[in-house]
Amino acid sequence: MTMQEKLGRWFKRLTVKKVVFGSLVYGWLLLMMAIVFTPVLWMVSAAFTDATQLAQVPVIPKISEWSLVNYKELFTEKSGSDQVVSDYLKAFFTTFMIAATNTVLVVALSSLVGFAFSRYRFKGKKKVLLSMMGLQMFPSFMGMLALFMFFRQFGLLNNPFALTLIYVAGSIPYNTFIVRGFMRNIPKSLDEAAAIDGATNLQVMIKIIIPLAVPIMGFIAVNAFMQPWLDYILPSVIMPQRDTVAIWLFRFMDPLGHEYDPIKFMSGALFLAVPIMMVQIYMQRYLIYGLTQGADKG
Amino acid sequence: MDEQNKSGNIFKRVLSFLYHKVIVTIFHFLVSIPIAIGTFIKNLGASIWYFLKNLPGWIVYFLKNLPRWIWYFLKNLPRWTWNFLKNLYRWIRNFLEFLVIKIYSFFKYLVLKFVYFFINIYRAFREEPKAAFKGLSSFFLPGLGQARNKQWYKALPIFLVLLFFLVIEFATGSYMYALSGEIGDFPAAAGEPFYFFRDYGGFFTKGIWGLVTLGELVLGDMYRGETIVIYDKIFTWKSADNSQVLLGEGVIAFSMLLLLASVWYFSVKDAFHTHIDYVKTNKIEEYKDFVRRVWDDFFAYIIIIPAVILILFFTLIPFLFSFLVAFTNWTGRVSLGEQLFKWNGFGTFRLILESADWLKFFGDVLIWTVFYALMSSVTVYVLGFIQALIIESKYVVFKKFFRVMLIIPWAIPALISLMLFRNVFADNAGLFNQLLANAGLTDALRGFLTDIGLVGQASEGNILWLTGKENGMLAKSIIIIVNLWIGYPYFMMLTTGVLGTIPMSLYEAADIDGATDFQKFRFITFPWVLRATAPVIITTFTFNFNNFGAIYFLSGGGPGYPNDQIPESVRVLGAAPGQTDILISWIYKLTFQSTVNQYNLASVYSILIFVFIGLVAVYNLSKLKSFWEED
Numbered sequence: 001m002t003m004q005e006k007l008g009r010w011f012k013r014l015t016v017k018k019v020v021f022g023s024l025v026y027g028w029l030l031l032m033m034a035i036v037f038t039p040v041l042w043m044v045s046a047a048f049t050d051a052t053q054l055a056q057v058p059v060i061p062k063i064s065e066w067s068l069v070n071y072k073e074l075f076t077e078k079s080g081s082d083q084v085v086s087d088y089l090k091a092f093f094t095t096f097m098i099a100a101t102n103t104v105l106v107v108a109l110s111s112l113v114g115f116a117f118s119r120y121r122f123k124g125k126k127k128v129l130l131s132m133m134g135l136q137m138f139p140s141f142m143g144m145l146a147l148f149m150f151f152r153q154f155g156l157l158n159n160p161f162a163l164t165l166i167y168v169a170g171s172i173p174y175n176t177f178i179v180r181g182f183m184r185n186i187p188k189s190l191d192e193a194a195a196i197d198g199a200t201n202l203q204v205m206i207k208i209i210i211p212l213a214v215p216i217m218g219f220i221a222v223n224a225f226m227q228p229w230l231d232y233i234l235p236s237v238i239m240p241q242r243d244t245v246a247i248w249l250f251r252f253m254d255p256l257g258h259e260y261d262p263i264k265f266m267s268g269a270l271f272l273a274v275p276i277m278m279v280q281i282y283m284q285r286y287l288i289y290g291l292t293q294g295a296d297k298g
Numbered sequence: 299m300d301e302q303n304k305s306g307n308i309f310k311r312v313l314s315f316l317y318h319k320v321i322v323t324i325f326h327f328l329v330s331i332p333i334a335i336g337t338f339i340k341n342l343g344a345s346i347w348y349f350l351k352n353l354p355g356w357i358v359y360f361l362k363n364l365p366r367w368i369w370y371f372l373k374n375l376p377r378w379t380w381n382f383l384k385n386l387y388r389w390i391r392n393f394l395e396f397l398v399i400k401i402y403s404f405f406k407y408l409v410l411k412f413v414y415f416f417i418n419i420y421r422a423f424r425e426e427p428k429a430a431f432k433g434l435s436s437f438f439l440p441g442l443g444q445a446r447n448k449q450w451y452k453a454l455p456i457f458l459v460l461l462f463f464l465v466i467e468f469a470t471g472s473y474m475y476a477l478s479g480e481i482g483d484f485p486a487a488a489g490e491p492f493y494f495f496r497d498y499g500g501f502f503t504k505g506i507w508g509l510v511t512l513g514e515l516v517l518g519d520m521y522r523g524e525t526i527v528i529y530d531k532i533f534t535w536k537s538a539d540n541s542q543v544l545l546g547e548g549v550i551a552f553s554m555l556l557l558l559a560s561v562w563y564f565s566v567k568d569a570f571h572t573h574i575d576y577v578k579t580n581k582i583e584e585y586k587d588f589v590r591r592v593w594d595d596f597f598a599y600i601i602i603i604p605a606v607i608l609i610l611f612f613t614l615i616p617f618l619f620s621f622l623v624a625f626t627n628w629t630g631r632v633s634l635g636e637q638l639f640k641w642n643g644f645g646t647f648r649l650i651l652e653s654a655d656w657l658k659f660f661g662d663v664l665i666w667t668v669f670y671a672l673m674s675s676v677t678v679y680v681l682g683f684i685q686a687l688i689i690e691s692k693y694v695v696f697k698k699f700f701r702v703m704l705i706i707p708w709a710i711p712a713l714i715s716l717m718l719f720r721n722v723f724a725d726n727a728g729l730f731n732q733l734l735a736n737a738g739l740t741d742a743l744r745g746f747l748t749d750i751g752l753v754g755q756a757s758e759g760n761i762l763w764l765t766g767k768e769n770g771m772l773a774k775s776i777i778i779i780v781n782l783w784i785g786y787p788y789f790m791m792l793t794t795g796v797l798g799t800i801p802m803s804l805y806e807a808a809d810i811d812g813a814t815d816f817q818k819f820r821f822i823t824f825p826w827v828l829r830a831t832a833p834v835i836i837t838t839f840t841f842n843f844n845n846f847g848a849i850y851f852l853s854g855g856g857p858g859y860p861n862d863q864i865p866e867s868v869r870v871l872g873a874a875p876g877q878t879d880i881l882i883s884w885i886y887k888l889t890f891q892s893t894v895n896q897y898n899l900a901s902v903y904s905i906l907i908f909v910f911i912g913l914v915a916v917y918n919l920s921k922l923k924s925f926w927e928e929d
Binding site: 002007008010012015016018019021022025026028029032033035036037038039040042043053054055059109110112113115116117119120122130132133134135137138139141142143144145146147149150153165166168169170172173176200201202205226229230231232233237246249250253262265266269272273276277280281284 | 334341616791840913
């Protein structure tokens with residue numbers, strides 16, 4: 001079919017309904033995109049200005065007037081003279097370390113627990129599951145007060161690894177629930193066949209079930225990796241003298257603090273948001289997978 | 299064939315290819331544009347004519363049917379309302395029934411367990427005296443019964459557990475000094491109390507002492523002829539008691555003693571049962587068989603142990619601590635070391651439920667919390683749904699492009715987007731006010747918002763979106779709108795995923811029956827999606843109920859209430875919530891804001907939230923079929 005015929009057909013198929021609905025739909029989509037992107041573009045614009053006041057920031061970025069002065073500050077400003085990297089990078093690395101440890105521990109532990117809950121019958125199973133879910137509903141701040149006290153008592157304040165353990169303990173119940181839902185759908189005949197061939201419990205778990213559960217592990221891993229970047233309250237209580245990125249960012253957004261500087265916040269936030277956004281969008285299909293899994297199986 | 303000829307051939311072929319495929323296509327394309335436009339305009343003319351011709355008919359149809367529709371709506375409204383109320387009543391009744399039955403059976407279980415415990419011991423001694431005496435020896439020294447059963451591999455670990463506890467107790471205690479005559483050197487005066495475990499106890503005994511008393515002596519007290527100081531390195535008993543530390547260590551000690559007790563209990567039971575098995579089979583289990591049996595039968599327990607230990611120390615014990623704080627009178631006004639806090643029973647509960655001032659704030663905050671949680675779940679769900687339907691509709695060509703573009707708000711970390719919006723709605727330099735000022739619309743919008751009752755501020759200057767004390771409703775709306783911006787992509791993705799699982803055969807069948815697009819949506823798409831996503835709505839509701847970040851990072855709970863609306867008793871504590879504070883962010887302020895620090899109040903509110911949300915969640919969970927069905 002030639003281009004001419006194709007175009008002709010396309011135009012012939014245009015009906016009133018299509019024109020009206022099509023323009024409505026596209027109009028709506030463009031409106032939504034405008035709403036979504038206006039604040040984002042403003043943030044980009046603020047990150048790349050040399051302005052010191054928020055009011056001077058142009059709404060739409062003017063690429064010809066961009067300056068990297070904010071980023072130069074971000075990567076060079078040190079508060080201590082013995083520091084190797086800038087404050088921001090130091091906070092970034094601390095958070096990265098927490099995120100990485102968290103991912104490893106959460107995936108390892110919740111796959112173990114999920115496996116146990118999906119494959120075995122044991123005494124107190126349902127009670128443990130229900131009470132884990134119920135306990136999650138207790139506002140975590142109150143626990144934080146106690147944790148702060150215990151950590152101070154045992155000298156664990158400002159210790160990123162101790163903070164990670166809190167994250168891990170907090171996220172196990174929810175993840176267990178998800179992993180259990182997923183693993184239940186893996187046919188039991190696989191285990192039985194392996195058991196007949198003489199595989200032990202451990203071998204069944206490591207060689208058969210876990211490889212089949214990789215998609216859900218991906219979902220959990222992404223969630224676990226993302227968690228510390230976004231968390232402010234817990235690190236601000238547990239690590240008062242050591243910044244994570246969230247603490248660093250929030251310091252510039254506290255209108256009562258003496259370091260209030262929205263422009264600096266915007267540049268730091270943009271640098272943090274871009275890689276996270278890329279990971280999120282890339283891992284989208286795992287997330288949709290996990291979401292629909294959760295929705296189906298409860 | 300020589301080289302030249304061949305290459306010439308290729309050259310010619312390329313040229314002819316270019317001519318025939320590319321240039322002709324471009325030419326056709328160029329020629330077809332006017333024709334296509336002509337067709338379009340012709341069609342458009344016809345379409346517009348069709349539209350105009352039918353418009354009166356449509357309007358007449360609409361007007362003719364309008365009364366019928368209204369009548370239908372009004373006729374059914376009582377029935378719908380009645381059904382809704384009936385369902386609500388049914389849900390509440392079931393919920394309460396569930397509660398009563400669960401609580402009743404729990405206590406029945408406890409009582410029976412308690413009674414049967416003693417009955418079983420009595421029966422054990424009467425029917426199996428030999429086994430019972432082995433159990434008894436484990437009762438006096440855990441592991442002894444196992445040793446008498448000649449199971450050294452069990453006796454040793456159990457005994458080591460006991461030893462571990464004893465070592466901690468003696469290493470952290472100062473019993474040595476008590477024995478060396480220190481008590482005689484510093485005698486307590488006649489009639490004065492003497493706290494042995496406070497002065498010389500180790501981690502466990504002092505912990506339990508502290509948990510019970512929460513401390514007795516503070517700075518400046520006279521005790522055993524000496525004055526109490528903040529901290530004394532040599533005579534630790536001269537240091538003042540810190541109720542907070544005592545409570546914390548007490549909770550840890552208590553939990554660990556519970557662990558020891560369960561090992562002890564296991565040891566007694568095991569010694570008894572092993573003997574009975576021995577009598578039956580005349581065989582004592584070998585070490586290797588035991589290990590194999592445990593590895594096979596208790597594999598599930600073994601692999602959940604690390605997680606359980608983590609949860610115990612980082613969730614359960616802190617939970618217990620804060621739960622207990624609700625029953626004390628601990629606030630930031632108690633300066634530890636100089637003062638103690640004490641057990642207060644239900645005093646704090648009574649304060650917030652009896653005092654009108656506290657009830658008012660609690661009511662306000664609770665209503666807003668529930669409204670916020672409900673609205674923010676429903677709005678994101680609806681918009682996400684619509685958005686997914688639009689993108690998946692046949693009119694959209696670049697589906698993937700739009701999908702990726704519109705999930706951007708979800709991909710940006712919530713913390714950052716919330717703080718970004720704090721800037722967007724800032725008073726002077728904020729993006730929104732800038733845009734309004736540039737467009738010259740500030741006054742018009744303020745007028746409009748004042749008319750619909752969202753704004754009560756004086757009619758000058760920028761609109762105070764999140765900070766105006768008279769604009770409480772405005773700040774609340776902004777929070778819901780921003781939450782919508784952040785939250786809709788999640789549901790868009792969810793709905794998109796679910797839409798993909800609807801079998802095409804349903805639509806084909808509908809086509810055969812001659813269903814319209816709307817009917818297909820109404821009877822196939824909508825019920826299917828709703829059924830698949832209903833559990834997620836409930837999860838979102840409970841999540842939003844505790845969505846601290848959405849409030850704290852956006853508005854910080856502000857704007858505050860106007861001063862004349864804050865009762866004196868709350869103001870002196872500085873504990874009034876802001877107008878947009880939900881329960882959880884108010885609790886945060888009560889706990890961590892250094893000017894407030896009403897720990898016991900915060901703890902009471904936490905317990906109330908926990909009871910409400912936790913019970914609803916557990917109830918919903920228990921109703922899920924998939925949860926209870928056996929694996």
